[in-house]
Amino acid sequence: MSGGNKDALPLIEIKNCTMEFPGVKALDNVNFTLMPGECHALVGENGAGKSTLSKCITGENRMTEGELYVKGEQIRIPTYSVRESQSKGIAIVHQEFTLMSDMNGVENIFVGRYEKKHGFIDWKALDRRAQELMDFLQCEVNLHVAVKNLRTAERQIIQLAKALLENPEIIIFDELTAVLQEKDIQNIFRIIGILKEKGIGIIYISHRLDEVFACCDSYTVLCDGKYINSGSVAEIDNGKLVKMIIGRELANVYPPVNEELGETILEVKNLTAPKAFRDVNLYVREGEVIGLAGLLGAGKTELVQAIFGNHKVVSGEILVKGKPVHTKKPYQAIRLGMGLVPDERRTLGLNMKFDIKDNTTLPSMKLFRKLGIFQNHEGEARAAYDINEKMNLNYYSLWQNVKKLSGGNQQKIVIAKWMLRDTEIFLLDEPTRGIDIGAKFEIYNLIHELTKQKKAVILVSPEMEELIGLCNRIYIMYEGAVMDEVEGERKTQEVIINSLLGVNTE
C-alpha cells in the first residue's frame, strides 16, 4: 500500500468549508486533505455533499466560508474559477459524457487545444500524442472512430486521457464506475495504480463500498453536508463505514411495507425488445411495490417505458387484470390505469414552459368538461390545488412556472398528475433522483400511502437500500434479462449486488 508520503505537502487541504445555497446548507464545516500518490475515497449518500465538495475544489462552486490550499498555497476564494483550478493541475472525470459523440477519440482529446503547424491542425502530431497517452494508461482503444460507436468503458478512457493532457496532479473520479461492468472497473483500478505511482492524488467518489476497500487508501465520510470522519481504509470495516454513511438506523427511514396484497393487476410475459431487454416475466399485485434493480444499461427504463407503451416491443404479452392488452402509445396505457413518472424529470416529466396547474392537470384535462366540449378551468384549478396541498407542495401560486421549483417539489407534481386520474399502476422510474433527503422521505411515505389504497407500484431505483426498504419483491436485471427475483430473507444488499453484476449466487 502506497499510502502517500506523510511528510510531503498535501495536494489539497480544505479547512472548515461551509457552502450555502439559498435556503440550504450543502456543506457544513467540512475538512478534507489529499496527499500526493494517495487515492482518497469521498463517500456518502446522494445529497450528502460529495459533488458540492468536489465542485468547491474544481472552482465550479465558491465556498461560502473556509480555506482551500492547493499544494500549500492558499487560494483566494472570491476569484477562484474552473480555469484557475485547471491551471493548478486539478482535473475531474465525470460519469456522464462530456464528449462530442460524432467526433473520433483523437479529436475529442484535443478539441479546443489543437496543436498547429503553419496555422493548420497537425493531425500527425495529435495522433502521436494521443497514442502516447494510451500507452501510458496501457489501454487499447480505437481512437479513429466516432466515440458514439465505442463502449461506455472505452469512452471513459478517452475522457480520462483528455483530463491527463494537462498533466494534472489531482484527479477527481466522479462516480466513474457507476455505469461500468466488473472487468472494466478492474481496469480503472489498474489505471489508478499507474496514476498513484506518478504521485498523482486521486479523489474517488463512488457509491460502491467494495470499491473503496479495493482501491482506496483513505476515506472521508459526509452525511447531510456534515463532516463525519476520515481515516485510513486499512483501519475500518464495511459495517462501520455503512453506519457512518447512513448516520441513522435504516429501519427509521422507510415506512413499513404493505403486506395486504390483492389480486394480480399487471402481468408481463416474455416481453422482448431488441437491444433493451428480453424474455422478461414479472407480475405485480394490488397494494404491492415491486422493484427493478440493475446497472445502467440493464434495460430497466426501457422495460417500464415499454409497459407504458413508449418503447417498441417485438414479442411477449402484457396483461392488465388478467386481460391481454396492447399498449402501443402512452395514452392507451393511461386509459388502462397506468401512470409513469419518468427518470428525466426536467425533460420528460414536466413541461417547463407551463405553470403548476397546467402541468398537474395535463393527463386529466379531458376529465374537466362543461357543456360537453369546453374546459372547466375552475374545476381544473380546484383539483390541482387540492392534490398539491395534499402532496404538501411548497408553492405560492398555481400559475407559477414549474421551472424554478426545487427538484423535490417538481417531482411531487409529476406524481400528483397521476393521482388526479384514478391511476392504479404507478411506474416510478428513479423517483428520488437528485432530490433532497426530506423530499425523499415524503416520496417514500407517498409510495406507502399508495399501497394502502390498493395501488400497485413498480419502482426503479439505482439505490439498493431504497429498493430493500420499500419493495415487497425485487427483480434484478442484468444486460436486459431478469436474473433473479428476491423477497423475504433473500432481500439483502449482498444477494442483489451479486446478481446485478451477473455473478451467479447459486
Next chain:
Amino acid sequence: MNDYKTKSKKYSGGIKALLSDWMILFLFIALFALCCLNSNFRTTTNIMNVLRQASFVAIIAMGEFFVILIGEMDMSISSIIGMVSIFFAGFVVKMGMPIWLAFLLVVAMSAAVGVVNGCLVVYGKMPSFIATLVIMNMLKGINYIYSDGLPISGLSDSFGKMALGKVGIIPVAVILMTAVAAVLYIFTAHTATGRSFFAVGGNKEASKLSGLNVTFVAILAFVMSGVLSAVGALGLTSKTQSGNVTLGDNLLFDVMTICVLGGTSLTGGRGRVVGIVIGALFLQVISNIMVLLGINTYWQWVVKGIILVVVVLIDSYSKKD
C-alpha cells in the same frame, strides 16, 4: 377556502407583467395614434381599408400560428395560397362549377396538403422546414403546370363581395376574420384539444408521456394551417376576382412577421390568437402609412425586415432576465 383564493389568483405580476404581456397592443396603440397625425390616414374610408386588408392575411397567419405553436414551421402556405387561387378560378370559370363546390374542393385540397406536410414531419421525421419547403416547390410546379402561369379572370361580382362587400360600414372581410378569431380563441383557450397544441409545443416528450396524442395534434396543426390559408386565399382572390398563381409569393414573410409580432414563441408552446390579430393590424398600418407617405414598395420590404429583427431582439432580451 381562503388559501385556495390566494393561490389561484391570476395576474399577481403587477404592472411590469401586464406591460410585457400586452407590449404589442401598447405599441400598436402608440403607432396608431402617431399615424392619426396624418390627415389622409385618419379618414374612415382609409381605416376601414386597413382593417379589410389586414383581415385575410390575419386568417392565414392564424393557420401558421398553430404550426409555430407546436414548434414547427409551415413554408408551404405561399404555394397553397397560389394553388387555392388558381384552382378555384379554374374550377369556376373553366369548368363551370358552382362556387360552393369549388370552395369545398379547394379547402379539401389544402387540408390534404396539410396532411401530407404533417405526415412527412411526424412519420418521416423530417424537419418541418425542409418538408414544407419541398412541398412548397412541388405545389408551385403543379400550379404553373395547371395554369401555364397565366391568371384566370372572370369570377363573378357576387364572389367579389367576400372582399369588397360591406355590412353598414363594416367590411365583410372584417366580420369574417373576427368570427374566425373568436372560434379559434375559444378553441385554444377552452378546449382540451386546443390546450394540447401548447403542451406539445412546450415539451413534446412530456406531453406524449402524459397521454396526449402527439401525432394527431401535429398533423392537425398542419391541416389547420392549410385550411386557414385556403380561406384567406379565397378572400384575396375575391378582391381581384381572378385566380393568380403568384398571389402568395410575398405573403410568407408577412405571415411570419405577424406571428412573431403577435408574441408567438418560435420554439413553440407560447402564443395567443388575439396577438395574431393585433400583429396583422400592426403590419398593415405600417404598410398603409408608408404608402400614404409615398415610400416605394422596395423600401417597405426593408422597413418590414427591420421591424421583424427589432421585435425578435426585444423578445429574446426580455426573456433573458
